[in-house]
């Protein structure tokens with residue numbers, strides 16, 4: 001079988017950040033590192049990927065009034081489908097307002113995130129992510145990658161909307177963190193349920209804007225097997241050297257992000273980075289690689305990153321919508337024709353997830369690398 005070069009696959013950590021001498025393994029303890037003016041080399045990003053010297057121009061994206069769309073108002077629907085269609089063909093990014101998600105639920109979630117990440121490292125490590133697993137706590141990715149480390153801590157867990165998994169998030173918190181975290185678990189379960197509902201509503205809108213019918217993608221994501229991630233970006237004394245999350249397209253289908261009012265999210269469009277103003281009343285929505293494949297490349301997977309600052313910690317909550325395990329990601333016939341031939345091979349989400357967890361560090365070229373990898377894997 002021909003060997004494929006996978007440019008982002010890092011060498012095992014022992015190969016470059018631990019030398020023959022007595023160097024200790026790197027630990028990202030934010031309570032210490034946030035005051036450190038010497039940023040460890042593993043967190044320093046290459047010159048061409050460093051944050052912009054000046055604040056980048058804002059990305060002008062019209063907010064979509066989801067409430068008006070769901071009320072069935074024909075004018076609101078035609079406006080929203082036009083705006084979404086335009087945004088998704090250009091950069092794959094838009095905002096949703098009047099979304100119907102309880103603002104108290106969002107506030108409580110942010111409070112609990114502050115509490116969780118404010119705990120000592122050893123407490124958070126009770127939920128430590130295991131190698132090859134996408135769930136759990138990670139303080140940066142010190143054991144997983146050896147360079148271009150992100151200045152962030154994350155807590156990720158699986159959410160599944162089928163009936164057999166009704167308490168999957170609550171149970172995760174109970175099992176890994178214990179009884180004192182039951183309430184946080186219930187809150188995250190409720191939040192994920194709200195995100196799953198919201199994502200299916202957005203899928204109706206995407207079905208209308210791609211003219212395949214409002215139920216096509218909604219049905220495809222019924223019983224979704226998704227990932228929820230809480231991101232915490234501690235302050236950094238040298239924010240111009242590092243990144244909170246490096247440039248990437250989400251390999252997942254659709255991301256619904258809620259960010260606090262600190263700011264730091266940036267989107268690449270028209271050959272430059274743009275900042276995204278924070279608006280705590282809005283959800284930030286972006287297309288991911290799996291939806292790009294599902295739309296036969298018509299909607300773009302959004303290239304984005306997060307920068308950090310030297311003053312305030314920043315929080316965001318990302319719900320990564322993913323299809324049920326056995327769903328084949330294949331575009332509907334209405335999106336394929338002689339001018340628009342098939343762009344990507346059929347695949348299932350678990351295959352792409354495994355690719356990003358075991359073979360390739362997700363970046364801006366994941367879908368392309370994955371399509372090549374699949375092709376070589378399946379050619380004797």
Ligand SMILES: C=C1C[C@]23C[C@H]1CC[C@H]2[C@]1(C)CCC[C@@](C)(C(=O)O)[C@H]1[C@@H]3C(=O)O
Pocket residue numbers: 134150227245246248249250251252320353356357361362363
């Ligand atoms: C399936 C996933 C892999 C990542 C988490 C979810 C969706 C986004 C991916 C990620 C955020 C893209 C940038 C690189 C990454 C390693 C990160 O910085 O967290 C990615 C996630 C991951 O592999 O854990």
Ligand SMILES: O=C(O)CCC(=O)C(=O)O
Pocket residue numbers: 229231245250257259264265304305306315316318
């Ligand atoms: O925190 C943010 O603003 C972006 C996070 C992100 O892109 C991700 O978790 O995939």
Ligand SMILES: [Fe+2]
Pocket residue numbers: 248249250255304
């Ligand atoms: Fe992302």
